[in-house]
Amino acid sequence: MSAGFQAVQWNRAKIVYDIILVVSVALYIAGFAWMSFMHYPGQDTAEVVDTFIRAFGSAAFLMLTVILAIGPLARMFPKLLPLLYNRRHFGVLTFFVALIHAGLMIEWYLVQNALPSLWVELSKTEDYARFIGFPFKILGLGALVILLVMAATSHDFWLAFLGPRLWKAIHMAVYLAYGLAVMHVALGIMQYDRNPLIPLMLIASAAVLGSLHLAAGWREVIGDRGAPTAADGWLIVGPPYAIPDKRARIVAAAGGERIAVFRSGNLVSAVTNVCVHQNGPLGEGRIVNGCIICPWHGYEYRLEDGCAPPPFTERLATYRLRLRDGVLEVNPEPLPPGTPAAIAVGLVDG
Amino acid sequence: MRRGHRRAHRRIWLFLLPLLLVGFAMALALRTPPAPPSPAPEVVMEAPR
Numbered sequence: 538m539s540a541g542f543q544a545v546q547w548n549r550a551k552i553v554y555d556i557i558l559v560v561s562v563a564l565y566i567a568g569f570a571w572m573s574f575m576h577y578p579g580q581d582t583a584e585v586v587d588t589f590i591r592a593f594g595s596a597a598f599l600m601l602t603v604i605l606a607i608g609p610l611a612r613m614f615p616k617l618l619p620l621l622y623n624r625r626h627f628g629v630l631t632f633f634v635a636l637i638h639a640g641l642m643i644e645w646y647l648v649q650n651a652l653p654s655l656w657v658e659l660s661k662t663e664d665y666a667r668f669i670g671f672p673f674k675i676l677g678l679g680a681l682v683i684l685l686v687m688a689a690t691s692h693d694f695w696l697a698f699l700g701p702r703l704w705k706a707i708h709m710a711v712y713l714a715y716g717l718a719v720m721h722v723a724l725g726i727m728q729y730d731r732n733p734l735i736p737l738m739l740i741a742s743a744a745v746l747g748s749l750h751l752a753a754g755w756r757e758v759i760g761d762r763g764a765p766t767a768a769d770g771w772l773i774v775g776p777p778y779a780i781p782d783k784r785a786r787i788v789a790a791a792g793g794e795r796i797a798v799f800r801s802g803n804l805v806s807a808v809t810n811v812c813v814h815q816n817g818p819l820g821e822g823r824i825v826n827g828c829i830i831c832p833w834h835g836y837e838y839r840l841e842d843g844c845a846p847p848p849f850t851e852r853l854a855t856y857r858l859r860l861r862d863g864v865l866e867v868n869p870e871p872l873p874p875g876t877p878a879a880i881a882v883g884l885v886d887g
Numbered sequence: 888m889r890r891g892h893r894r895a896h897r898r899i900w901l902f903l904l905p906l907l908l909v910g911f912a913m914a915l916a917l918r919t920p921p922a923p924p925s926p927a928p929e930v931v932m933e934a935p936r
Contacts (some may be wrong), residue, residue: 669917705892712899719907723914731921739911747904754897761890794890816888 554623558630562600566592586645591726593638594677595738598718600631602742605715609753615821618832625691628711632688635681642674673725676717683714693814701816719743763791771859771866774798777805777882780865785829787820790869795820796856798867799829801840806879807856807867808843812836814851842877 569592574580580588604627611621646652655674658664664672687708689695696704719739727735764772772788780786780800787810789795795810797820808829810820817833824830828837828846838845843853852874856867860882872878888896 668913669919702889709895709899712903716903716907720910720914723911727914728918736911736915743904743907743911747900750896750900751904754893754900757893757897761893811889816892818888 550619551623551626554619555626555630558627562596562630562634565596565599569595582648583645586641586648590638590641590645593634593641594722594726597631597635597638598722598738598742600627600634601711601715601718602746604628604631605711605746606749609749612753612818613749613756615832621833622835628684629688629691632681632684635677635684639677639681669724669728671724673721673728676721676724680714680717680721683710683717687711687714696815701814705816715746760787760795761789763793764788766790767861767866771868772796774807774858774865774867776863777803777860777865780805783824785820785822787818788867793869796867796869797829798858798865799824799840800882801827803881803883804840804879805858805865805882806840806843807858808838808853809856809871813853819853841879842875844875 566589570588573588573591577584604624607617607620607624607627611617643652643655646655659672659675661672664670687710690699690704690707699707719742722735722739727739764774766772772790774780774786774788777800780798783799783801785797785799787795787797795818796807797810797818798805798807799820801824808819810818812819812831812833814831814834814836817831817836819829819831819838822830822832824840825837827840829840829843830837836845836851837849838851838853843855845851854871854874855876855878856869856871857878858868858880859866860880865882
């Protein structure tokens, strides 16, 4: 969170992350080009440009695969959460790599004085009715436009302006971009080049992403099953000491949003599991200096009332808690955001 | 994440993955076979004089 506008919200960790990203991409491009020049020496200008088209194109595709793998990986392996914190920088860099790929494609036509051929290729309407022979470049262009919209709206200004729900919905288009990119490769270079690495790259990418998302999704389904309830509808959380200190236990009412029940010493508080910034899973965060820290981007909320500390103004819905026979229970009806609702429990740390 | 968002994530993959598999399999199966290598140019031997 930020009290003022910053073009890019860099900190030391993000600078290190970005340097690693840029150096990795540079090494990949250099390695790709070096191997190509070793295997096919004596390339003319158009062939050199073609080599870099492939280098940047494959880099963009692999980066998109990694970006889409980060979400489910971070949910299944919390140690990988730092990858998630800076995913937006990764996405913006992927857009620029894809943009260079597209720019080099135009350069390829230019060095052969054949730019009008590109227009002819894209405007042959009868080709759009074919499967093999489909103007695959239009698929890549579609993916590039989606990445452009995502990169342009990646700043927190747009998140605040559009609201988390719409912003997230727009950014879900990354899956469409991925689908377009897969078919751009399958109907493009895979048709002309018999290198088995090309279909292998597509299969491996889709298999890894599909299985990761389905595995993470299955865990979410289990998490969304309603917690047991008391006779009056309050959700049973369990003994307070079963919640690790400074951490939360997440419970959900059947069909309802998740609730994060935090404990800090003998103080227990229940807040919505949904961070107001980007809907991050607050219950997977921890308490530092009396504040709940969102694991995604570090937004902070006071434990006792769910309010962000001044000068910030974000507030979370809180929930009433009670202790009955040593068992903590939470009322699934949310209180207005920022309502103090923490209770003290006389507990023995177990 | 909100419940609806989690559900959307799952549904997207349940649609996207089969679509991509079908698209990719068709693109692989319908690839035009590579052109046969052009025959070696015939070498005309000159008869010794």
